[in-house]
Amino acid sequence: MKLGLQLGYWGAGLPPHAAEMVVAADEAGYDAVFTAESWGSDVFTPLAWWGSATTRVRLGTAVAQLSARAPTATAMAALTLDHLSGGRVVLGLGVSGPQVVEGWYGAPFGRPLARTREYVSIIRDVLAREAPVTSAGPHYPLPYNGSGADGLGRPLRAITHPLRADLPIWLGAEGPRNVALAAEIADGWQAVYFTAALAEEYNTWLDDGFARAGARRSRADFEVAACATVTVTDDPAAEYDRHRPVIALYAGGMGAATKNFHADLFRRMGYGEVVDEIGARFREGRRAEAAAAVPDELVAQTTIIGDAATIRRRVAEWGDLGVTMLMVGARDAGQVREIATVLAEN
Template identity: 60%
Template structure:
């Protein structure tokens, strides 16, 4: 199992320590660094910035929101960054949710699976550069001939020859249909809140996708890149503090990262067996009672979602995650010393 450093997306201010983290990861044997985006910083620009300072790690987006750019625009970003990094890009994408897609990007959220399939197909056409890029689908027609079209659109192929036609495409997916489609059309899967206890829930969904005619990968060649916070602690008090520090993030995703009528993250917790908890946390969070919502998050949930413990406990838990099929463990770390310590511990 490989290690990835999850840098995430920026909060209110630009992080000042990411350069040191990236350098430590590049020098200590990490396989990749990953960036994310929500409705602030974007995922591609930091990779372009830090990629110049690295030579070993792969550069991954976890994840790019598909509605924020047209498929050909995403492909242009991927083509460019893959060239600049010497073929180190991993393109992770996802549909996000209706709050962000319709509220931030001003795009319709309907038919997320069909849209995903079209996006992936168009990007692969661009990267193969076998001919002009076209798409007959209803979501991203190329050339565009709909309302307002001048009728002058021309199918094009990229001016720049891509460095790789097979840039890995990983998809963020949560529900059964989306996970199955990911196993069918993608090179890898970026689950959210994947845990050893919940891993069994996904196996049938993945197998359904692998069994479809024309599936791109098999289970043996498919990547599963799971994210968690990893922290080595020395004693019970330090572990207590680390577990408590993770609870607000669980409450945020369970209660606040989506509309009450449609919160995909909340539904993941429901499938994990926390239906009543997820309902109450969402109710409190949306009512502005975030501290009360956070107080409801049980220790056992945090310890299942993350890897927090002594060196021996961490090694045991990492082995448990790997045994469920995880091929890359994306971990959030705070200091270069933590990066180096984890790399040495898990080498």
């Protein structure tokens, strides 16, 4: 199984040890490093800055939010970084959620599947550079001739020739229709919280997408990248407390009470009552209590924590369930190297 390093998005400031971890991943044989964005740090700048110190790893976004940029702007960023890195970019895209899209980007969230399909199509047209790029819309019409337009827009072709027309595009997705769409139109799927308990459902959703007319890839050449913190320890219970606040944030704070895709995912795992409790406490500002409500079992399902033998066994199990890349979170360069060493024995 391939290894990816997931750096995530920043908190209040520059995350410690990130630059050293990227170099360590490059040297330790990781396949890729990934950055993310929410409503603070952006996804491309850290990737370009830290990635400049690497020579081999792929540089991926996990994920670039659709509403942050027009599809042509995202294509420009990807093709630019692809040139600078010598063809090492993986473009991971995601719709985010209404709280961010409407609250931060000031755009409507509606019809996320249709928007994603149109967005990806435009990016592929930019990268193909076979003709001036046009789109009938309705979400990203090119040229734009709607309200307020001067009527002077014309179809354009990228001035810069993309290095790769087939630059890989992955989709971050959690629900059944989104995952199926990834299998239909993308080159890979980024799973935020993978769990063996839902693997059969995940594979059913993926197979639905692969079976659609015109599907871009098959199971044989499609990448499934699962995010998970991997910690080698003889005392797993001591590590669980580190993860409770993060799960509480995703379940209770990364969305509204009536629409939270992460909370929906945890419900599918069988934690509906737990999610209700976490959400209620989080929205009341009782974040420590929300974190305390996250059970050990939920942490254990969505992370890989244990001694070296346990780590190797669990990673092998995920591989048997269809995961082709493990996108690991780590705290420092030493942990990055330790994970690589332990899994090299698989």
